[in-house]
Amino acid sequence: MSIDVEKILQRLAAGEIDMISAMSEAAKDKGFTDLGFARIDHCRKSRCGFPEFIYGAGKTLEQIRNIIPVLLERKSPVLVTRISLEVGEALEKEFPAGSYDAKARVFVIVADAALKSHGTVLILTAGTSDLGVALEAKYTAELCGCGVELLNDVGVAGIHRLFAEADRLRSADAVIVVAGMEGALPSVVGGLVKCPVIAVPTSVGYGAALSGFTALLGMLNSCAIGVTVVNIDNGFGAGCAAARIVNRHLD
Numbered sequence: 001m002s003i004d005v006e007k008i009l010q011r012l013a014a015g016e017i018d019m020i021s022a023m024s025e026a027a028k029d030k031g032f033t034d035l036g037f038a039r040i041d042h043c044r045k046s047r048c049g050f051p052e053f054i055y056g057a058g059k060t061l062e063q064i065r066n067i068i069p070v071l072l073e074r075k076s077p078v079l080v081t082r083i084s085l086e087v088g089e090a091l092e093k094e095f096p097a098g099s100y101d102a103k104a105r106v107f108v109i110v111a112d113a114a115l116k117s118h119g120t121v122l123i124l125t126a127g128t129s130d131l132g133v134a135l136e137a138k139y140t141a142e143l144c145g146c147g148v149e150l151l152n153d154v155g156v157a158g159i160h161r162l163f164a165e166a167d168r169l170r171s172a173d174a175v176i177v178v179a180g181m182e183g184a185l186p187s188v189v190g191g192l193v194k195c196p197v198i199a200v201p202t203s204v205g206y207g208a209a210l211s212g213f214t215a216l217l218g219m220l221n222s223c224a225i226g227v228t229v230v231n232i233d234n235g236f237g238a239g240c241a242a243a244r245i246v247n248r249h250l251d
Helices: 004-013 020-028 043-047 061-073 085-094 128-143 168-171 185-190 207-220 235-249
Strands: 032-033 040-041 076-080 099-101 104-111 116-125 146-151 173-178 199-202
Touching: 004 020, 004 032, 004 076, 020 104, 040 061, 061 076, 076 128, 085 099, 085 104, 104 128, 116 168, 116 185, 116 235, 128 146, 128 235, 146 235, 173 185, 173 235, 185 199, 185 207, 199 207, 199 235
Parallel strands: 116 146, 116 173, 173 199
Antiparallel strands: 032 040, 076 104, 099 104
C-alpha cells in the first residue's frame, strides 16, 4: 500500500484531520520492517541523508544475522559497528560479500557496487593508537557516499607532520580530528581551516586522561571557535556528522 503524504498534509492544513491522525495515517505505510526485537528504518536515508546502520554492541549474533538480509533486500549498505572478532568472523562466513575490520571493530557490505563518492572528508589521527576510532569514522562516511582520506599520526608532539599537509587540510570539505591524551589537535586544526571541524576524543592515554574525559573537556573548551565535538570514541557519530555536511547540497 502506498500512502499519499501530500494529500494527508492537505487535509491537515484544511483542518479536516488533527496532527495525531495525520501522523497515524502517514505511518500506515510503515517505512520500516518489524522483526520483533528491532524495527529496521527504511526511510532514514531520505530523511537524514544516510541509511540505517547497525550498532552491534549489545546485540546477539542471531539478531545481527536477521537484520542484515532486510537491509540487503533494500540494496542498502551494511555497517555493523562495535562487534568482537568472534562475531565479525562469523558474519564473514555467512555473508561472504562482506568484510570485518578488527581494528575498527566493524563489519561492512557495500550493497551497491556503483556507489559513487563525492566531496572530501579528511580524517586525522593524533597518534596510531587513535586509528581504530578513525577507521570507524572512515567506513561510516564512505558508506554515506563521501570521499574519504585518512592522515594518520599528525599529533601535536610533532606538529610539523601536520603542517606538511596544509594543502590537503585546506582542500577538504570537512575534517574529522581523532585524538586522545589532552585532545589538543582539534584546536590546532580549527585555527588552520575554514571548513567544518569535527573533534573525536578517544580513550587513549594514561591515568589522568580519565578514559577520554580529559580529551573531551579539552575539545569542548577549545579556543578555536566553531569546532564540533562528538562523544568519546564515537567515530561512527563523527562519520555521520561529516556526511550531513558533505551531502547538504545533494538532492
